[in-house]
Amino acid sequence: MKTEQLFSISELAAMFDISSRTIRYYEEVGLLSSESRESLTKQRTYTNHERRRLKLILRGKKLGFSLQEIKEMIDLYESNPEGEDEKNRIISFADQKIDEIEEQILQLQLLKADILAHKKKYLDSKD
Amino acid sequence: MKTEQLFSISELAAMFDISSRTIRYYEEVGLLSSESRESLTKQRTYTNHERRRLKLILRGKKLGFSLQEIKEMIDLYESNPEGEDEKNRIISFADQKIDEIEEQILQLQLLKADILAHKKKYLDSKD
DNA sequence: AATTAAGTAAACGTTAACGTCAACTAGGGG
DNA sequence: CCCCTAGTTGACGTTAACGTTTACTTAATT
Known part of the structure; x- marks a missing residue:
């Protein structure tokens, strides 16, 4: 048999350098659960x-998503779709998220290029 | 001579599909100015x-930065550093931002891979 | 068993980024 | 000159994502 390790709320909080309140809040809004509670x-x-x-x-x-968006994405991970319709809905949601992410990556690369260009400008003006 | 085109606040708002209030707020917090005001x-x-x-x-x-962070980055674009110290400070700030952006891109690629993996799972379970 | 540390629910406080409303003003058409 | 539209400054309202405090209970330590 497999004995799963259990953590207290403050242990978990310390691991990720957040507050206990934050964890309780995530449970409050349905992002997290603590099922193993008597x-x-x-x-x-x-x-x-x-x-x-x-x-x-x-x-x-860290990536700037709202808790609501995060909830939708994680629910995607753990959802157990029944019919074909449900599966298709999930798959198209995934496709949509992937598009968004690719767009974000693109924009970040543009931003990076911008900053590099300006950095170079200041470097060249040295001496 | 060069005649610059001028826009009203609602014209600018319409261009970017935001409200006039938003533009005024950006000016209020020092992100934007309207110098050509009598x-x-x-x-x-x-x-x-x-x-x-x-x-x-x-x-x-859109990338999830706060207005404060955005202000710092844009100020970087338009700053006119005087001494070497000032230039070095700006350059190291740029380096730091670039690191952050690269990390974000990396995390986004991981997230994308995650979503792709789960999508595949649902695809395979079809039929 | 008694003290101390850690956890809980409930409720009110806080900050960023605006939305909304009121009362007033500026400018152009007729 | 009058009217109408668009713009202006407050000032208060709103939402997300927690922080903080209070009063109480549970778990650990001595």
């Missing part, structure tokens, strides 16, 4: 599954 | 210079 008033415990999920959330945040 | 109570007019600047602001927003 009762509603008892303390939360987290498994590796939730740790990975939190990591995904924070990556999304 | 007096403080008269109407604002914008030149191509400010139009380009606004375009940069909106690109930054």
